[in-house]
Amino acid sequence: MKRFQTDRQPSVSRNIVLSVFVFFLLIFCFFYGIQAVSRTADKTEMETLEQAVRRNVVQCYAAEGRYPESLEYLEKHYPLRYDKEKYFIGYEALGENIMPDITIISRKD
Numbered sequence: 001m002k003r004f005q006t007d008r009q010p011s012v013s014r015n016i017v018l019s020v021f022v023f024f025l026l027i028f029c030f031f032y033g034i035q036a037v038s039r040t041a042d043k044t045e046m047e048t049l050e051q052a053v054r055r056n057v058v059q060c061y062a063a064e065g066r067y068p069e070s071l072e073y074l075e076k077h078y079p080l081r082y083d084k085e086k087y088f089i090g091y092e093a094l095g096e097n098i099m100p101d102i103t104i105i106s107r108k109d
Contacts (some may be wrong), residue, residue, distance in 0.1 A: 042106065049082055050104050053089060056080050057100060066096040 053071075056078040060068045071091040074080045082089070090103035 042108070046087070046104055046106060049087060049089075050102065052080060052082075053091075053102055053104070057102070067093060067098070067100055069093050 053074070056074050057067060060066075060074065060078060068074050068077075070093065071080075071089055074091075086107055088105045088107055090101070090105070092101040094100055
């Protein structure tokens with residue numbers, strides 16, 4: 001009745017190599033997931049910053065009847081706060097009654 005039994009034992013070295021491989025595979029998947037979440041958060045943060053700048057520009061136009069002449073004016077008179085080391089905001093005023101051109105670039109990349 002030893003039809004289904006074998007005398008060979010799985011080698012210990014094969015089990016160790018397989019365990020190490022699975023461990024590194026899990027570590028790789030974990031760090032890949034963390035990076036994916038980080039990229040998504042950065043993209044969302046940049047979109048939120050752009051919405052905040054546009055909202056403040058429109059709020060200034062509604063309150064004062066003209067668009068702000070510079071980004072510094074927005075920072076001084078309206079609640080615009082952002083990480084200047086992380087983002088660059090290009091702000092080009094085209095006129096008092098024309099919506100300014102707003103460009104946001106991540107400095108981190």
